[in-house]
Amino acid sequence: MIEVTGLTVRFGGVTSLDGMNVTFESGTCGLIGPNGAGKTTFFNVLSGFVRPAGGKVQAFGENLLSMAHFRRARWGLRRTFQTEQAIDLLSVYDNVAMVHEHSKLSGASRREDVMGAISIVGLDSVAYTRVATLGSGQRRRVEVARAIVGKPRLVLLDEPAAGLPDEETAHLGEIIRSIPDHTGAMVILVDHDMSLVSGCCTRTAVLDFGKLIASGPTAEVLRDERVVRAYLGTEEVT
Amino acid sequence: METAQAATTTERAAPPPAPSRFDRDLLLRTVVIAVGILAVLIVLPQILSLYYIDAMTQVAIYSVVALGLGVLVGRVGLVSLGQAAVLAIGAWVAARLLFATGLPYEVVLLAAGVITMLLGTLVGLPALRMRGLYLALITLMLAGAITVVLASINFPNGGRGFSGYNGSQVHIPAIRRPGIAQTDPAYFRYAVVVGVVMFLLVLLHVRGRPGRAWAAIRQSEPAALAAGINTTLYKLWAFALASFVTGVAGGVLAGADKYLYSIDFKTQDSITLLAVVLMGGAYSMWGAIVAGLLMQLLPAILNDIGLSPDWLTILFGIGVLQVLTTAPTGIVDQLPKDIARLGRKIGGLGRRAPAREEAAP
Numbered sequence: 001m002i003e004v005t006g007l008t009v010r011f012g013g014v015t016s017l018d019g020m021n022v023t024f025e026s027g028t029c030g031l032i033g034p035n036g037a038g039k040t041t042f043f044n045v046l047s048g049f050v051r052p053a054g055g056k057v058q059a060f061g062e063n064l065l066s067m068a069h070f071r072r073a074r075w076g077l078r079r080t081f082q083t084e085q086a087i088d089l090l091s092v093y094d095n096v097a098m099v100h101e102h103s104k105l106s107g108a109s110r111r112e113d114v115m116g117a118i119s120i121v122g123l124d125s126v127a128y129t130r131v132a133t134l135g136s137g138q139r140r141r142v143e144v145a146r147a148i149v150g151k152p153r154l155v156l157l158d159e160p161a162a163g164l165p166d167e168e169t170a171h172l173g174e175i176i177r178s179i180p181d182h183t184g185a186m187v188i189l190v191d192h193d194m195s196l197v198s199g200c201c202t203r204t205a206v207l208d209f210g211k212l213i214a215s216g217p218t219a220e221v222l223r224d225e226r227v228v229r230a231y232l233g234t235e236e237v238t
Numbered sequence: 239m240e241t242a243q244a245a246t247t248t249e250r251a252a253p254p255p256a257p258s259r260f261d262r263d264l265l266l267r268t269v270v271i272a273v274g275i276l277a278v279l280i281v282l283p284q285i286l287s288l289y290y291i292d293a294m295t296q297v298a299i300y301s302v303v304a305l306g307l308g309v310l311v312g313r314v315g316l317v318s319l320g321q322a323a324v325l326a327i328g329a330w331v332a333a334r335l336l337f338a339t340g341l342p343y344e345v346v347l348l349a350a351g352v353i354t355m356l357l358g359t360l361v362g363l364p365a366l367r368m369r370g371l372y373l374a375l376i377t378l379m380l381a382g383a384i385t386v387v388l389a390s391i392n393f394p395n396g397g398r399g400f401s402g403y404n405g406s407q408v409h410i411p412a413i414r415r416p417g418i419a420q421t422d423p424a425y426f427r428y429a430v431v432v433g434v435v436m437f438l439l440v441l442l443h444v445r446g447r448p449g450r451a452w453a454a455i456r457q458s459e460p461a462a463l464a465a466g467i468n469t470t471l472y473k474l475w476a477f478a479l480a481s482f483v484t485g486v487a488g489g490v491l492a493g494a495d496k497y498l499y500s501i502d503f504k505t506q507d508s509i510t511l512l513a514v515v516l517m518g519g520a521y522s523m524w525g526a527i528v529a530g531l532l533m534q535l536l537p538a539i540l541n542d543i544g545l546s547p548d549w550l551t552i553l554f555g556i557g558v559l560q561v562l563t564t565a566p567t568g569i570v571d572q573l574p575k576d577i578a579r580l581g582r583k584i585g586g587l588g589r590r591a592p593a594r595e596e597a598a599p
Contacts, residue, residue: 047464048463049460049463069463070463070466070467070469071466073463073464073465073466073467074466078464079464081458081460081464085457085458085461085464086461087453087457087458089453089456089457090450090453097450098450098454098462098466098467099465099466101447101450101451101465101466101467102466102467102468143461146461146465
């Protein structure tokens, strides 16, 4: 369970997160909102790239904000990035195995774990290919594999479907839905593709101007009047 | 363990086998390189004049310096403009120890490497907070500062005290060389062997865990952090490794030159070093050797034919411009491609029509 209380982030005069309060229970949760609402900033705070001006984050009983960023990753907090960050110079395998550099697992079980993650995202056939030669959809999946290898506790996916064609997005949706079963991790998904969010997430929270404006079961949230006004817009044109 | 692995993956599409570490290609390359090194060790001192043997000793030394800078620039993406000063520190420490103690030369080299590593890692501290132009500026200023300090305390010349410098000395003793490498050809071989050991040391790092961490840091520090890589540690590690090999190279330089003067270590050399490393190819270890040749053999040749080596500054300027605009991987990568292209062109002259199709890929 992730409990966020009073989280505030300011960049100069701009308040990006404004006393955000939210609780993510378990399973796969969505986090949506218009551009600039503070979704990525929230991920950056959780993963340690941005230091908040105030607030607390309790993750599975642990005070997350007191850990150095690379230690959070080793503790089990993983993420992907809005602009995909697979490492070109390394093979798919080495990209994923990066996470295991500091684990105490034996070589054989490491290999098994890495190959397992690669096969969940369906990249078995290119496991030893350099990432530089892969297409954008495959690169996204390399990043997802890196986020789910090695027993993570919390996986943050930042717009994993951005720029992907529909069939790739559908495939990605299947992968995301399978993450909790394969790893037992909690997933928070940020995306603008509402079919992906509603297909993957049982519950969803909505941010607007750095504040939580709604949260609950995904279907209800997407019908919520405030959410429609702030983000989704109305389809009927009168 | 391989069988257990296979059992779990049978239902899925069978993945291609992991590339084995010791395949035939690697063995062949190792043999070719070993034969090449032996040829350099045995043949070069036979066919070259003493003048060019000395020049090649300098090439061996500066290849190692370029190798260290290549780790920083090519592997981690940290631009340092202070490596000539780091080299001077290594030379100073080695000279001081050689005058003050009777330690074997190899021990002195090791000590010079370790002490330079500690100081060089301090230089790396600003790198934790900055990159690019600002890091370059800071390291350049530090190099300038070290040059000033060395100019005032001077290089050891057999005197007493911490600096080991005696300004009133009439007969200045030479810095000693290892017993097995008294003559210039022998010392050339010694320098090459030390250089090979340094290349192997760096190769171990690049192929291993630090190399993968550096690759991640170079392309995306956020991704490295998100995978749990301690980027601070690995950046300092790169500075430590680069300083160590540069310090050892400084130790070899002390014995090669026999007399060290602070005027020979110019701040500008650090800039030239970066230029030749970029020209040689910062992403490849072979590039370091090309860089060493550019930096030390080319001036020797110009001197030999009666031209001032100062002209090289202009040539290097043009070379860097060319590398940055058309061949970012440097000469080691570009030259074979150019030769292949030239070969295709020449081959295509006979049969005009299909030439265009072949050139396409």
